[in-house]
Amino acid sequence: MAKWKLSKSQLRETGQGYLFMSPAILTIVVFLIGPILFALFLAFNRVNLLGDVSFDFVWFDNFTRMANDERALIALKNTAFYVGIVVPVQTILALVLASSLNAGMKGEKWFRVIYFLPTLTSSAVLVMIFMWMYRPDGLINTLLSGVGLPTYNWVNDPSVALISIMIMNIWATAPFFMVIYLAALQDIPDSLYEAAELDGASGIQKFWHVTVPLLRPVTAFAVIMGIIGTFQLFDQSYMFSGGSGGPNNSTLTVVLLIYQYAFSNNQMGYAAALAVALALIILTATLIQRKLQKDEQVY
Amino acid sequence: MKRAMWLKSIGLTSVFLAGAVLTACGDDGNNAVDGGVNGDGDGEEEVTVRLTGWQSSPTEQRYLEETIEAFEEEYPHINVQMDTIADQYMDVLQTRLIGGEAADVFFLDAFEAPRLIEAGVLEPLDSYVTEEFDVDDFEEPLIEAFRRDGQLWGLPKDTSTLALFYNKDHFEEAGIDTPPETWEEMEEMAKTLTVDNRYGLGIVTDLARLYFIAESQGGEVTVDNQANFTDPNVIDALQPIVDMKNEKEIAASPADVGAEWGGDMFGTERASMIIEGNWMIEFMEDAFPDVNYGVVEVPTINDNKGTMAYTVSYSMNEASEQKEEAWQLIEFLTGKEGMEIWTSSGLALPSRQSVAESLEYTDEAIYEPFIEGTSYATVWADDTNLPIINSNFENQFVSAFLGDQELEEAMEEAERVANNEIDN
Numbered sequence: 001m002a003k004w005k006l007s008k009s010q011l012r013e014t015g016q017g018y019l020f021m022s023p024a025i026l027t028i029v030v031f032l033i034g035p036i037l038f039a040l041f042l043a044f045n046r047v048n049l050l051g052d053v054s055f056d057f058v059w060f061d062n063f064t065r066m067a068n069d070e071r072a073l074i075a076l077k078n079t080a081f082y083v084g085i086v087v088p089v090q091t092i093l094a095l096v097l098a099s100s101l102n103a104g105m106k107g108e109k110w111f112r113v114i115y116f117l118p119t120l121t122s123s124a125v126l127v128m129i130f131m132w133m134y135r136p137d138g139l140i141n142t143l144l145s146g147v148g149l150p151t152y153n154w155v156n157d158p159s160v161a162l163i164s165i166m167i168m169n170i171w172a173t174a175p176f177f178m179v180i181y182l183a184a185l186q187d188i189p190d191s192l193y194e195a196a197e198l199d200g201a202s203g204i205q206k207f208w209h210v211t212v213p214l215l216r217p218v219t220a221f222a223v224i225m226g227i228i229g230t231f232q233l234f235d236q237s238y239m240f241s242g243g244s245g246g247p248n249n250s251t252l253t254v255v256l257l258i259y260q261y262a263f264s265n266n267q268m269g270y271a272a273a274l275a276v277a278l279a280l281i282i283l284t285a286t287l288i289q290r291k292l293q294k295d296e297q298v299y
Numbered sequence: 300m301k302r303a304m305w306l307k308s309i310g311l312t313s314v315f316l317a318g319a320v321l322t323a324c325g326d327d328g329n330n331a332v333d334g335g336v337n338g339d340g341d342g343e344e345e346v347t348v349r350l351t352g353w354q355s356s357p358t359e360q361r362y363l364e365e366t367i368e369a370f371e372e373e374y375p376h377i378n379v380q381m382d383t384i385a386d387q388y389m390d391v392l393q394t395r396l397i398g399g400e401a402a403d404v405f406f407l408d409a410f411e412a413p414r415l416i417e418a419g420v421l422e423p424l425d426s427y428v429t430e431e432f433d434v435d436d437f438e439e440p441l442i443e444a445f446r447r448d449g450q451l452w453g454l455p456k457d458t459s460t461l462a463l464f465y466n467k468d469h470f471e472e473a474g475i476d477t478p479p480e481t482w483e484e485m486e487e488m489a490k491t492l493t494v495d496n497r498y499g500l501g502i503v504t505d506l507a508r509l510y511f512i513a514e515s516q517g518g519e520v521t522v523d524n525q526a527n528f529t530d531p532n533v534i535d536a537l538q539p540i541v542d543m544k545n546e547k548e549i550a551a552s553p554a555d556v557g558a559e560w561g562g563d564m565f566g567t568e569r570a571s572m573i574i575e576g577n578w579m580i581e582f583m584e585d586a587f588p589d590v591n592y593g594v595v596e597v598p599t600i601n602d603n604k605g606t607m608a609y610t611v612s613y614s615m616n617e618a619s620e621q622k623e624e625a626w627q628l629i630e631f632l633t634g635k636e637g638m639e640i641w642t643s644s645g646l647a648l649p650s651r652q653s654v655a656e657s658l659e660y661t662d663e664a665i666y667e668p669f670i671e672g673t674s675y676a677t678v679w680a681d682d683t684n685l686p687i688i689n690s691n692f693e694n695q696f697v698s699a700f701l702g703d704q705e706l707e708e709a710m711e712e713a714e715r716v717a718n719n720e721i722d723n
């Protein structure tokens with residue numbers, strides 16, 4: 001009650017605080033909060049920006065339209081499939097790579113650097129290199145046929161194009177999480193392993209019952225960041241398909257669809273509605289993940 | 300969550316905020332008025348006109364620069380500032396138009412034109428055209444593509460048509476003396492020409508290439524600005540293409556053999572015949588000078604000649620602040636003199652009859668089928684929804700072409716999805 005009235009000195013102090021924060025607040029308002037509010041505004045409007053600019057408030061039309069939009073459903077299905085495969089695989093791969101590097105091999109530091117290189121490569125460069133390797137007469141098919149395995153038309157066959165992108169992204173992203181795992185692994189005290197050894201645990205048992213549980217917070221982090229990152233797949237599929245999401249919509253992702261509606265079809269309102277829907281989907285996925293893994297949050 | 304929002308903030312701020320800021324700055328910069336500071340003595344202010352286009356080869360760029368130089372010589376007070384958009388031309392152009400940052404004059408493909416005309420961002424050109432300019436000299440179907448609501452929204456800078464390229468060496472090996480004249484002959488020859496790692500015919504599966512074939516049996520691909528792929532006549536016309544690939548195995552698309560495009564497929568000798576445009580002549584000379592090839596008109600279907608014509612206009616930005624000078628630039632580039640310099644490259648064919656008659660190419664035999672084609676070609680242009688119809692066709696036709704589903708099913712699906720998208 002009395003708290004509502006601030007004394008002069010308190011006011012000055014508060015004012016000073018906000019003054020010091022003002023550069024940050026201004027930046028956040030202009031570049032984060034403003035655009036978010038504007039995106040929400042757009043999502044409820046039919047927007048035309050080309051020529052005569054118009055905003056018609058259409059309530060939930062943009063959202064109901066999604067249910068009938070075939071391509072939105074395909075995009076969502078593709079994206080979900082992509083997330084479902086890439087997140088577990090890259091997380092497990094990162095853990096395996098990190099444990100192998102933590103085992104105290106010779107030249108461990110070198111391997112760490114080498115493993116990390118793909119993460120440092122720009123995704124555009126990566127896609128160019130992979131598309132070249134994915135050619136029907138390219139490196140990957142040559143290797144496959146060399147050992148007697150079937151070859152694929154990696155880029156142009158609708159049934160494998162998305163898988164090609166998955167392989168590429170797992171290869172590029174796993175090392176990033178590997179480094180995080182590695183840092184966490186080095187934090188696990190040796191005494192725990194010694195205790196496990198005294199109890200007669202084997203190497204595999206130590207891994208499953210000591211290492212994995214102690215890495216749970218890091219795993220949670222890796223999974224959430226992975227989900228967020230993979231749901232937003234755009235640049236790779238954009239480059240792979242030249243912006244079309246083809247062949248046969250097989251590499252169409254939600255963000256690519258948003259881009260197409262916003263910049264090619266001039267339907268900014270619907271694009272914003274899709275973006276809001278995507279944000280909600282990611283939020284839900286993250287919340288479910290948090291629920292499943294309640295303890296030891298570190299993020 | 301936060302990152303999802305970031306994505307939006309990046310996308311949206313770049314359009315709205317940056318767009319708004321840039322407009323403000325751009326308006327000052329655009330005019331670049333020298334105000335006669337140089338004291339040229341002619342009393343005219345120096346004006347900068349901006350021109351946006353794309354560029355498919357360095358040669359093309361050279362010829363365009365040459366044409367522009369000739370223009371600047373004739374109009375010393377106008378300074379042309381050219382910039383090229385390397386990729387996703389329409390996306391970039393639209394975004395610039397929205398942001399008020401688009402050039403005074405830009406290239407516009409006939410296929411995309413209706414949408415921009417409807418949006419009202421183009422300047423109608425009728426009031427600028429003079430008697431002397433001679434609009435009637437343009438090939439009727441080409442200029443027609445830029446007419447809408449009784450007004451003219453662009454002038455075709457040139458045209459390109461399709462013809463059949465065939466590899467003479469392969470023909471000789473197979474013991475075929477003359478190139479095909481009818482579609483049946485071509486299929487027959489493709490069969491003979493197909494050997495283990497080489498296909499008789501290369502097929503580009505875009506609607507932009509297949510449109511005239513699809514309509515060759517009397518069907519119509521679009522009706523009332525909607526997709527009409529399920530017309531039995533359209534399906535009948537397209538079925539032979541799919542059969543050549545799947546049943547007869549005598550044809551393939553560039554993607555099937557890992558080629559970037561038709562020229563790549565033909566140049567690396569993975570196809571003995573291919574229907575491609577006149578742009579391929581220069582490419583073959585540069586990249587595959589050793590391939591011995593000939594060009595003939597596209598084989599007739601049911602005794603009817605047919606091919607596609609593509610055309611691009613110079614159109615004026617409605618928001619331009621120097622419309623008079625912008626028109627002078629368009630007038631020169633699409634006028635007889637400018638077009639002659641530009642099309643002498645052979646990269647594109649003239650859209651004016653008078654220029655087509657006067658122009659002489661060194662390698663007449665190669666260019667002739669393309670020039671012949673302009674008289675009976677179907678122009679790749681329709682109405683505002685053609686881009687949507689086109690992308691849905693491509694998506695589904697590819698799957699039929701790959702043998703994943705029957706053509707009829709694919710076309711039903713394509714039509715349904717396209718028209719659903721249009722209705723929204």
